[in-house]
């Protein structure tokens with residue numbers, strides 16, 4: 001293992017960046033809302049671009065809408081080191097998810113430059129487009145594109161208003177064919193390692209009193225759209241024993257989803273996030289309901305079995321209510337394990353800094369899932385207060401952010417020195 005070099009991030013500078021970015025948000029929405037393709041997101045990325053340039057990076061926006069900042073290394077032909085994360089948020093989200101990884105990486109770049117610590121390899125700092133799941137049920141648009149995993153079928157997906165993903169790209173000033181071509185262009189560049197700093201978004205580190213999480217694997221996500229077709233009837237006259245109530249069948253399905261999540265032996269979760277009921281009138285028995293759910297686990301065997309059990313249970317319950325059901329499943333991402341070499345370097349970096357660390361799986365998804373197709377990857381987590389995330393209460397103390405940046409910096413420096421052919 002190479003020696004670990006440690007740096008001292010400037011907390012005030014990082015805090016200032018966190019505060020400035022937090023100001024750019026949708027004023028009409030709860031929390032810190034900056035959803036992909038929105039105007040606040042467009043404005044925030046202009047800010048990120050300026051901040052990247054001020055930190056000393058040469059910045060370009062690629063065809064997939066990612067902001068890529070390059071810190072040139074001594075050997076431009078060596079496979080590049082990559083880091084980054086995202087600055088979009090969920091509706092009603094917080095100030096740390098993704099943001100800590102982008103702004104933390106900028107502080108690393110500033111530190112490297114101020115200490116005249118040139119790297120051998122080019123360092124790419126990427127603010128990936130639209131990491132949060134969107135109206136199309138697709139997370140990680142930017143990193144997915146770079147990995148060649150975004151398909152023409154994905155671009156044809158339509159939201160509830162009938163607008164396609166391709167049209168949303170166009171509205172944001174991005175040409176969909178360029179988005180698809182971005183993978184080919186990015187793949188021309190050899191990549192050495194990818195490491196991402198992120199808030200944990202769950203309670204494990206806090207519960208265990210650990211400053212750093214070294215991620216072992218990122219969960220697979222399967223999404224479900226269930227359409228229940230019953231029969232609309234007069235809510236005042238149709239006898240209870242003679243109804244085909246689509247919403248009652250969907251309610252049974254919501255409970256079945258929860259039950260599967262509760263039965264996972266290692267790590268597994270299952271969530272229903274939305275139900276649309278038609279006609280939605282107080283005096284009509286619902287005839288048509290659409291329900292949206294997802295299941296996640298790092299245990300793919302459990303996930304496959306749970307999906308099968310859940311489908312059977314939803315169909316059985318619906319039939320009992322005289323309701324037809326159509327189940328459409330999609331995969332957001334497969335489970336991805338982190339690289340042993342990156343895991344080891346992060347652990348050594350944490351040890352060198354004197355930060356306690358724990359190996360942890362990630363139930364949240366990340367751009368790292370997709371960049372793992374291009375090079376070995378790893379992730380560094382910092383604690384989230386009360387494990388809260390995707391809500392305005394999301395919080396990580398600046399001292400914890402700074403420890404994370406220290407580990408991140410030491411990791412990047414050590415990975416830079418790792419030979420190209422290291423496992």
Ligand code: GLV
Pocket residue numbers: 131132133139363364365366
């Ligand atoms: C993103 O945060 C996700 O896990 O869906």
Ligand code: MN
Pocket residue numbers: 086097098131198365366
């Ligand atoms: Mn995130």
Ligand code: MN
Pocket residue numbers: 090097132364390
């Ligand atoms: Mn998120």
